[in-house]
Amino acid sequence: MSSGSITINDIAKMLGISKSTVSRALSEHSDVNAETRHKVLELARKLNYTPNALALNLKQQRTNTIGVLIPETVNRFFAKAIGGIQRVANLAGYNVMICQSDESFVTERSNLRSLLTAHVDGVLVSVSAETDRTDHFQVLLDKNIPIVFFDRISEELNTSRVYTDNYEIAFEGTEHLISQGCQRIAIVAGPQNLYNSRNRLKGYMDALRKHNLPVKENYIVQSHFRAGSVEDYTRDLINLPQRPDAIFAINDFAAIEMMHVIKKNGLRIPQDIAILGFNNETICRFVEPALTSIDMSAYDMGSEAAALLLDQIKGNREPQKKLIKSRLVIRESTHLKG
Amino acid sequence: MSSGSITINDIAKMLGISKSTVSRALSEHSDVNAETRHKVLELARKLNYTPNALALNLKQQRTNTIGVLIPETVNRFFAKAIGGIQRVANLAGYNVMICQSDESFVTERSNLRSLLTAHVDGVLVSVSAETDRTDHFQVLLDKNIPIVFFDRISEELNTSRVYTDNYEIAFEGTEHLISQGCQRIAIVAGPQNLYNSRNRLKGYMDALRKHNLPVKENYIVQSHFRAGSVEDYTRDLINLPQRPDAIFAINDFAAIEMMHVIKKNGLRIPQDIAILGFNNETICRFVEPALTSIDMSAYDMGSEAAALLLDQIKGNREPQKKLIKSRLVIRESTHLKG
C-alpha cells in the first residue's frame, strides 16, 4: 500500500494462497489449477493490478528502456529521427531516454555514464561534433549493452549501424553543380573528425577531379555546426579574388542564411552563385529561389536504428549495417540550364 | 557478478564484514569505525563500485527520472524547451524520459500510462491539440506524482504551471498591425480546446474591438497545427471579396509558406498584406521580407518548468504559477509606417 498500488502479495493474502501461486497464475505458463488461476485473474483485474516495474527491473536486470544519445534536439534531423525511434520502441514496449551532447565530447561521455547508471537495455548514438575517439563506448560494450550508431557513426567499433551514402550524394550533388556549368564550387565542410564530414568532402573532391576541376584550399570552409559564423564565412567566400560560382552548404538553414547574405551583396542566385543545401527541410520550397537540397529520411534512419537495436537486445548478436539512401532534390537555387 | 558489476555484498565478503556495515560506511552518516570505513571506501574506489540504481529504485520507490510529455519534437518550440528541461534535470541528477503525443489524445493518454509504469518521479506536460479533458492526468495526481504543465497548460487542474501571456501578446501584435494602418486583419487560430489558442484569439478580438474594427467570421481560420493545409487557407483568404490587409499566422513556418503563396499570387508584403508570425525562429531574419514575429523563450519555459517540477518532487507541495513573458519582434513583414 506504500505507493498506493496493490501487489502480488496483497492478492495472495486476500485469496489465502501463496504469492508464488499468484505469480504463476498471472504468468500463465505454469501448472496452476484452473479454478485458482481464474480467481487470481479475476481479482487482479478487479483491483486493477499492474506488476511493479521497479521490482521486475531489479529481478530481471533490465528496464525495457533504450537510451538515445544525440547532439541536439533542435537539430531538425535528430528531432525527426527521434520520432522514428519512439514509434518503433513504443510498439515494442520500450521507453526512450534521451540525452543531448550539445556537440560536446565531455557531455557525451557524461551522458553515457547516466544511461549506464539508468541500466538502459541498449543505446542509440549519433556522435558529437567533437568526438574523435571511442573508448567511452567500449565501457558499454564490455557490459554487453548493445549500441547502434546512426547517421554520425563510429567506424572503429564493430556495432550495428545505420548510415547514409554521404560520399555518393556529395559526389552527385557536386556533379549536378558542374552539369549546370559551375566551375568554381566551394563547400562548407563539417568537422573532419566526423566520418560523414570526411566522406562528404571526399565525394566533393572526387567529383571535381573527375571533371578536371582544381580542388582549391580556399574553396573549402570548415564549420562546426554552430550558428553565428555563417555570415562571416559567406562574406569571405564572395570576396575571394576568384569568386565561387556555387556553394555546397552544410545544411539548409545555413544555406538560407547564405542566400540572404549573398543577395544583400547584390549577387543573384543561381546566376552569380548557385546554392546547394542539405536535409531538404520543408522550407526549401518556400524560400526564393527555392533551395536545391539533399533528402535524408531522418525518420526512417531513426526507426531502422531502433529496429536494429531491439534485434541486438533480443540476443541477435550479429551486428548489421544498414544503408539509407539519400536523394538529390533539384530546385531553382541550382537551376541554370535545361 | 551477474551483470559484471560489483555489489555491496562483494565488498563485504572481501573484507569479511557484513553488508550493512559496508552500506553505512559508504553512506557516511552512521557510526562506523574510522579504520573500517577507510578500508571500505578504499576498496570501493579500487573496484570502481557504483550502487545499483535498480535496487535503489525498488527500495526507495523512486527513479530519479522525470517524464516529459509533449506534442512533437519536430516542433521547434518543444525541441528548444527540451534543452532547458534537460539542463536543469541533469544538473539535479535526474534523467529525462520523453514521450510524444503526436497531437493525439489517445497517444497522450497511452504515453501517460507508460510514464506511470516506468515510475517517473514527476511529469512535465504540454497537452496535445486534441486534448479537451483532464481525467487522464488525475490518475497521476491520485498517486501523488507531481505534474507541471508548460505552454499548453490545463487550467482545470491545480498544479504548477509555466505559461505565456498569449492574450496580451496577441493583443499587442494585433494593435501593432492596426498601428501600421491595417484595417482588415485575419488570424489563423489554433484548436479552441487549447487554453493558449482561445486566449490568443481573445486578445486579437479585443484589440480589434478596442479600435472599433469589426470582428469578421471569415477572417478567422481554424488550424490544427498540421502542415499541408496552409496553401489552401491562404488562397481562401486572399480570394475573399474583402481581401485582408494583414494576417496573424499560427507560427513562423506557416507564415513563411503563406508569404510564398501570397507572392506567387502577385501580391506584395507588407504593402498588400502584412504578415505576423509566431515563435521568432532564427530564419525570420533571413526570409524576404524579414518576418515580424513573437519571441517565446522556449528554453526558459523548459528550464523553469523543470525547476518547478523538481520543487514539487522534493516535497514543496504548493503549486506555483510562473508567467514567462513573450515579446513582439518587429521586422519588415509588418513595416508600413514610420
Add this chain to the structure above:
DNA sequence: GCCATCTGTGCAATCGATTGTCCTAAATTT
C-alpha cells in the same frame, strides 16, 4: 495393497540496496 507418478501449491532464495534492532566487548562511572 504397495510403490511410483503426477498435480498443485507453498517455502525460501534471489535481485542489491537500506535500516531498525540487538548483541558483544570495551570504556567509563561510582
Add this chain to the structure above:
DNA sequence: AAATTTAGGACAATCGATTGCACAGATGGC
C-alpha cells in the same frame, strides 16, 4: 571491582517480483 554506558557491527526484514525445490495428496500400475 561491579555496574552502566557506548561504540561498532551483525542479523534480518523490506521493497515486489520470479523460480527451483520440496512436499502433500490423488491417481494409477502391477
